[in-house]
Amino acid sequence: MEFFQEIEFILLPLAIVIAGYLIGDGLKNFQNSDSIFDALEDDDDDHELIKESDVHYFIGISKEDAKSLIKEYPNIPHTTINGNVYYPKGKLREWLREDYMFKKEEK
Structure with a gap:
């Protein structure tokens, strides 16, 4: 012991x-x-596509706000495949940083 x-x-x-x-x-x-x-902010995922129904998760807003944003800004980078709309993650990130924030300041 x-x-x-x-x-x-x-x-x-x-x-x-x-x-x-x-x-x-x-x-x-x-x-x-x-x-x-x-x-x-890893750029490895820049080529990933986000479904239109999941954009709100990526942006961090409600689903209704995402639909409103997409309707208000039809120039958001997107692509359509077989009738489904997808948003390239990298281009969407860049658009949010540059274009959307710039246009928001103009209003």
Whole structure:
């Protein structure tokens, strides 16, 4: 029984030291928090197509607002395949940043 108590006194501090090292190492990368936002703006998905019914998810607005936006701005980059309307993710992102925000400021 004493043997196990001695091991506990060695393993517990060792586990605390290892945990401290791992947490400290993780915090080094936390200082570069801009990289998290860069990952969200990853250009690898630029060629993905979004269904017209899912545009509101991408933009972050209600379905009714998305329909209104699409109706008000028919020049939003889109393509029609077999009667279904799709929006290229990259071009839609660019349109939202540049064209839509610019036109919104003009109003």
